[in-house]
Amino acid sequence: MLDWQFFVLLMSNGVLIGLMYSLIALGFVLVYKATDAINFAQGEFVMIAGFVVAVTLGAYGAPLPAAVAAGLAAMIGLGFGLERVVLRPLIGRPIIAVVMATIGLAAVLRGLGPLTWGAETKPLPLPIPDEPFILGPLFIPPIQLLGAVVALLFLAVFGWFFLKSRKGVAMRAIADSQQVAMAMGINVERYFALAWAMTGVVSALGGMVWGNLLGVDVHLSLVGLKVFPVVILGGLDSILGAIVGGLIVGIVENVAAGYIDPYVGGGTKDFAPYVLMILALMIRPYGIFGKKIIERV
């Protein structure tokens, strides 16, 4: 293969994978944007969604629309429930408490998934062909294309939601100052629940796309570790940032893996994004599109 073709292939792969990361990062951003809460269990959300859809499809033989509906319903329910039971009592407490609570939540979900649905890897068959599209040097698996399209679709939907819709504007007001929003008659707690439910929806779709790509088992939650480089690069509270961050992370990890892996024996993919993230934290901690108000020393 020619050099430039190799590079273009790595780039295109990076773009597609990156947009699939954005899909998961969107869930994180939605919660952070509206509630200032951090969800270290984002990857576990994706895993649980994948489990629900895969089991409904596989074990019960339900048709795809029913499985998708079950996945969405389960994740929305999970979002509502967690907000109510875990996150709401922690409002106003130090950030360590919220971080640790979601880490504890991640442990619970990681145990609960395999306990309920079994530890073996389950396929999540979507009615999508396996053969990649081949466009010149490009090599595009349809599932990745679907993931990318869904991510971009959500970017548009949430962009409209936060800029134009009444609920979105209310949510931005809450993000700006919870006290002022309350004084203006916004039911803050209900919007918190809404934000968690929206995260549930995004996670459900992420779970389906990633579950189809990797198969559903407990390792699916590792995808969540990529959320942090993505959102740090893009900006924690920016939806556009989640997309751009995802693109950067996807491209960097693919290109780095393509050129460095042969020398170090693999694993660059899991390494490069975090180096990039550390650099970003040192230079521009609020990310490319993030609000400049950040906790600073």
Place this chain on the structure above:
Amino acid sequence: MIHRECGVLKTTYAADMALYPLPIARWTVAGLAVLFGLVLPFALHEYYLSIVNLIAIAVVGALGLNILVGWTGQISIGHGAFMSVGAYTAANFAVRLDFPFWLALPLGGLMAALVGAVVGIPSLRIKGLYLAIATLAGQLIIEWTINHVTFISGGVQASIEVPRPTLGSFVIASQLEMYFLLMTFVVIAIVATLNLMRSRVGRAFIAIRDHDIAAELTGVNIFRYKLVAFAVSSFYAGVTGVLYTYYLGIANYEQFQIVTSIDYLAMIIIGGLGSVLGSIFGAIFVTLLPILIPYAMEAFGGLFMSQAAVRNTIPNLRLILFGSLIIIFLVVEPEGLNRLWRNIRNYFRFWPFAY
């Protein structure tokens, strides 16, 4: 009366500054010393002794993490990585250069302190969530480095076997001998932490945790003390890693993955942030949890399902219980087991009066 708090007359500054000013506290410490020094090691079966040894190692690490998180208010999700730095440093020195345990241990600690201070550099610019994520990145990067650089990890399986620690010509091999070795380090760690927190440095840590801007206004050099906190905490972590290595006889990165970092965070949250006793309670609790769950499951689980199914559920059940406990303690009792213990103690202090 030794158990009274009133009527204790201090006539010197030294008496006022003593670590345990009350007679009852001194008697308790003496009692515990006898219990742990003379009774327990000879009364316990080898298996139970090995559990106590694991707890002892965890106590050192939990104290270290508590210095950073509980007292200085800096989150770290990278503690497991600092342990691995200590472990591999000591193992390399011990195997390649034939260093004895007594030299490899401080070297491991110092290397971990150095790496910890480097990972702590972002704390000078960022805090809270961003710092948590930065230390998470530190954990993953260190894990990757140790795994992929064969010079450090010793190639196959990324593990290095180390010789048994020796004292002169005496080889420390059995659980009982290991017990006394580990207990020495536990006592040193506890006394060092108690004294550190009474000193100028410890007060600076607490000031930074409570309000960093106010601390800076009162003349605390925040930059310096944050790095000191990371270094001291990582030194403890490094020592913990070395102790693990010598206890197991092998340095293995699987002992120090991100799960370990979270285990130690759970210890200090369940035990109580910013308290020495809490670190000990937490270490006991989190170490015993995975040991007790199989017992309970094998005793009662057979009533609902087959033994094979029971064995499969144990690791998952452990995760669930572990995560739920973190959440429950955060929501219901943020000050942890230490607070529960204080409540019980206060009840008996005031008994028979309610207040």
